[in-house]
Amino acid sequence: MDFQEFVNNIEPMTCIISVEKFSDNSYGNIRLVAGNKAYIDSIENPENVASAQMLHNKFIPNSPYEKYIPKDLNFETACYQCAIQKKPYHTYIHPDRYSFWIDMYMLPLASDDPNIGYCTYTQEITIEKNDQRMTNLSADISAAVLQTSLKLKGTKDFRNTMDEVISDIREICAADRCCVFLTDFKAKKCSVLTQVVAPGLQIVPMETHMERDYGDFFDVVETWPATIAGSTCLIIKNSSDMDVLKARNPLWHESLMKAEVDSLVLFPLEYNDELLGYIWAVNFDTENAMNIKEVLELTTHLIASEIANYQLVDKLRIMGTVDMLTGVNNRNAMNNRVDWFIRSSDKKPETFGVIFADLNGLKQKNDKEGHGAGDQLLKDAAAILTDVFYDGEIYRAGGDEFMIIDCEASEEDLEQRVEKLRADSEDPANISFALGFYFDSGEGDIRKAMRTADERMYIDKERYYTLFPERRRK
Structure with a gap:
């Protein structure tokens, strides 16, 4: 067969591909035997959308295909399936190396040589994805x-x-x-x-x-x-x-x-x-x-x-529920959790503790060292609370105030943690909190727990400033 004459009678971009077949059914060289003018233009014509993205802009008959595109195992499989196994092949793809989509058709051809298989390769290029072609x-x-x-x-x-x-x-x-x-x-x-x-x-x-x-x-x-x-x-x-x-x-x-x-x-x-x-x-x-x-x-x-x-x-969920500065839950998440305690028909924890922790010294830090230092103080405070109340839910209620709901620990355990954190807060070298704690042992009243813990936190803050009047906000 005169392959060049054959492809010259086909208008879309078309070439003839040969595949070398070995006795163990593996394959060797895959070559571009002949191409029509439209196909050769896709390689050689600098105005063609494909030309600038080929490896070499000169078509030479019977050249290995790797002269024009990088070695591609998927392309080789398609060639083998069509030229050797005599199975037609069609796909519509967008390889990353190209800026366009390729509608590819391959048809097997007869061969007089038992060690060489042939197939046609016809392609149409589309700049934009064509959804209709993808559904074929x-x-x-x-x-x-x-x-x-x-x-x-x-x-x-x-x-x-x-x-x-x-x-x-x-x-x-x-x-x-x-x-x-x-x-x-x-x-x-x-x-x-x-x-x-x-x-x-x-x-x-x-x-x-x-x-x-x-x-x-x-x-x-x-x-x-x-x-x-x-x-x-x-x-x-x-x-x-x-x-x-x-x-x-x-x-x-x-x-x-x-x-x-x-x-x-x-x-x-x-x-x-x-x-x-x-x-x-x-x-x-x-x-x-x-x-x-x-x-x-x-x-x-x-x-x-x-x-x-x-x-x-x-x-979006994270943005709606996580405080972007400290990484703990935000006020919106806190309100949703409180609302769940109040309104949900789900089974509630049998006991829970609520802790309010107000960060001491944030205003002074902002005034003396700037808001960057204040932000870092808030991050460090959140890290400490997360570490101490590792089994609880940590919320930034707003500004320098945090709330913790802990449904896992016992009253004695939580009280010990609060007292240790309160004692640590009196050391000027440590981050300082004013703390309020309430443990609900079966009532299930989250509003009462929050109100009582909040009141106790303010009492603790007054105690702190009575001990250290020089640290009072001004």
């Missing part, structure tokens, strides 16, 4: 995506639903285990959101693996973007792919070998151009790699969107 799916993939969407939509238990979704994905991949990591590249932190393991497998939890075998697992996670190398994901199917991974990322490769990982799928979770984390499946059904890739390319969009919404709600 096979029935089984559509069902998997729909199932994920229905489970995520309107869930009230985010973590439980994520466990269910990731369990479904593990089954689709026929993997040993499937895990979702959350990442924060600014804070250089990562955490496991969920991990699902195949029934009957005894596998060390990922959190344990991270703590036991790594000083900081983020050192590994931050290498993943470079390892994916601008593609949409990383799929390792066999030892040949593992060799590519070893060359790119020897640190991670070593850890995978220790964990007896033979194959893996790693997909970034991105939302509005922000990397939120990763999903990975280990020791999966490699014969079904391309179908798994198509399912995950779409379900990861849904999962990332749900994670972004969950994180936003969590941030």
Whole structure:
């Protein structure tokens, strides 16, 4: 077949790809055999949107594809599936290395050489994402995506639903285990959101693996973007792919070998151009790699969107309930907690203690050293209260006043802590509090407890200033 004449009769950007086949069913060189004018322009024409993002702007027939794009295991898998296994292939993707989306079609061609397979590669570039093209799916993939969407939509238990979704994905991949990591590249932190393991497998939890075998697992996670190398994901199917991974990322490769990982799928979770984390499946059904890739390319969009919404709600919750200066609960959270004691039909604690702690000396600190020093004093005071009342709920009631509700400790225990803190407060070298304490031993009247503790705090403050009149506010 005259491949050049063949592609010249096709109008969309099209080239012919050859794949070298070995006797063990592995493959060798993948080459771009011929290309039509539209395809060659996408490489050579500087005005073409793709040209500036190719590795070399000169098309040479029968050149290895790596002359034009970085080595991409996903692209190689698609070529092998089409040219050698004779399976048509279509996908619509946005590799990170490009500023555009690619609608990709591949069709197998006949070959007279048993050691070489051929296929067509046709692409159409779109600058903006086309949602309609993303929904052009096979029935089984559509069902998997729909199932994920229905489970995520309107869930009230985010973590439980994520466990269910990731369990479904593990089954689709026929993997040993499937895990979702959350990442924060600014804070250089990562955490496991969920991990699902195949029934009957005894596998060390990922959190344990991270703590036991790594000083900081983020050192590994931050290498993943470079390892994916601008593609949409990383799929390792066999030892040949593992060799590519070893060359790119020897640190991670070593850890995978220790964990007896033979194959893996790693997909970034991105939302509005922000990397939120990763999903990975280990020791999966490699014969079904391309179908798994198509399912995950779409379900990861849904999962990332749900994670972004969950994180936003969590941030809003924190902003609404946490004092941003000291890190303890704020007045809004305190009011909600008090309202729960008063109005909720839930079972209340049988006993509880309420402590009011007013920070002495804040005004003098602000006047003499500035508000920065005063802010630090408030932070240190909150830290002390959190340490002393470790089993209680600490609230910044406002200004220099804190309230603690403790439903765990006994009256004697709390009274001892209050008295020690009061004695420590009389040392000029220590942070000083005026304290009021009330223990409810069964009445369940939070308003009485707060009122009494507040009154006792002011009595204690007067006692303090009587002992140390020079420290009285002026």
